[in-house]
Amino acid sequence: MTDTQTRSDAPAGKSAEEQAQILAHALPFLRRYAGATIVVKYGGHAMGEDNLAEMFGRDIALLKQVGVNPVVVHGGGPQINAMLKRLAIQSTFVDGLRVTDAAMVEVVEMVLAGTVNKHVTGLINRAGALAVGICGKDGSMIRARKLRRTKQDPDSNIERVLDLGFVGEPEHVDVRLIHALTGAGLIPVIAPVGVGEGGQTYNINADTVAGAVAGALGATRLLMLTDVPGVLDQNKRLIPEMTVADVEAGIANGMITGGMIPKVENCVDAVRRGTKGAVILDGRQPHACLLELFTEGGNGTIIRA
Numbered sequence: 001m002t003d004t005q006t007r008s009d010a011p012a013g014k015s016a017e018e019q020a021q022i023l024a025h026a027l028p029f030l031r032r033y034a035g036a037t038i039v040v041k042y043g044g045h046a047m048g049e050d051n052l053a054e055m056f057g058r059d060i061a062l063l064k065q066v067g068v069n070p071v072v073v074h075g076g077g078p079q080i081n082a083m084l085k086r087l088a089i090q091s092t093f094v095d096g097l098r099v100t101d102a103a104m105v106e107v108v109e110m111v112l113a114g115t116v117n118k119h120v121t122g123l124i125n126r127a128g129a130l131a132v133g134i135c136g137k138d139g140s141m142i143r144a145r146k147l148r149r150t151k152q153d154p155d156s157n158i159e160r161v162l163d164l165g166f167v168g169e170p171e172h173v174d175v176r177l178i179h180a181l182t183g184a185g186l187i188p189v190i191a192p193v194g195v196g197e198g199g200q201t202y203n204i205n206a207d208t209v210a211g212a213v214a215g216a217l218g219a220t221r222l223l224m225l226t227d228v229p230g231v232l233d234q235n236k237r238l239i240p241e242m243t244v245a246d247v248e249a250g251i252a253n254g255m256i257t258g259g260m261i262p263k264v265e266n267c268v269d270a271v272r273r274g275t276k277g278a279v280i281l282d283g284r285q286p287h288a289c290l291l292e293l294f295t296e297g298g299n300g301t302i303i304r305a
């Protein structure tokens with residue numbers, strides 16, 4: 001690695017008082033998160049750019065090195081789409097969820113628990129930490145059941161049950177495997193695949209898994225990396241902080257729409273289950289997680305109880 005560090009601001013040339021000030025900025029944050037569990041949801045879109053992906057791996061490794069316990073939950077929607085295209089399999093979505101039949105759930109498991117899981121694990125390992133890739137089936141970690149979805153027919157007003165196939169929702173998260181890995185100094189990297197009755201494989205939305213894992217761990221933070229700076233108001237300005245009640249009002253008055261609805265709902269779910277704060281932040285921004293955790297102003301929108 002080439003050494004490109006600019007030394008002009010090096011503390012060595014400064015007075016003891018100035019040096020103490022520089023450290024004083026960093027230390028409270030390191031102390032605040034020492035030993036804390038931070039769940040990071042890393043979406044499939046955020047993995048696209050090589051530079052950013054390498055930086056993500058380095059940031060997660062750095063968190064571990066400064067005494068934080070990061071737990072990564074990844075997505076892989078675009079990567080599943082690419083594989084389905086190669087296999088000439090069509091896929092359809094209902095409310096942002098992939099309708100998943102028996103043939104498709106095999107592809108989903110192969111891509112999420114295979115290619116993508118090993119890619120994310122590799123990013124962190126190459127940065128000098130030790131990451132271990134698992135999915136919800138390992139250690140029966142994520143017990144899932146078939147997701148029940150209904151839709152009101154606008155003409156008849158009759159509620160219809162939609163069949164999304166093997167799309168699941170977490171029923172129970174057994175955190176023992178996660179604790180065993182973090183306790184041994186390793187970083188769990190979790191693919192959003194769950195196990196149901198009779199060993200059935202379920203495809204679960206990655207935001208949902210991240211929320212459920214953060215809730216079950218009582219994580220200090222859930223960081224949801226996405227493609228906007230956070231929750232934006234009607235004038236497209238970032239809202240730095242929201243309560244659960246603010247989120248509910250934002251959905252009701254139409255400020256929060258589309259893919260942001262399930263995202264904030266999963267954050268609320270995590271917070272209700274015991275996560276101290278869930279943050280929606282921009283995964284396209286270099287060092288997004290570090291800026292949230294280690295600066296006074298934070299980064300993105302934090303949702304707290």
Ligand SMILES: Nc1ncnc2c1ncn2[C@@H]1O[C@H](COP(=O)(O)OP(=O)(O)O)[C@@H](O)[C@H]1O
Pocket residue numbers: 043045207225226227228230231232233255256257258259260261263
């Ligand atoms: N109030 C809002 N603030 C920010 N984004 C919003 C808001 N309402 C809707 N959105 C939309 O939600 C999108 C994020 O959801 P989604 O595309 O599903 O994210 P991801 O692919 O990262 O899971 C944003 O790109 C934006 O178009």
Ligand SMILES: CC(=O)N[C@@H](CCC(=O)OP(=O)(O)O)C(=O)O
Pocket residue numbers: 042043044045074075076077078080096097098108167168192203204205206207
């Ligand atoms: C049920 C369902 O839709 N599952 C998702 C799982 C991956 C995911 O959520 O990935 P992103 O975070 O990259 O969108 C899917 O099949 O695409």
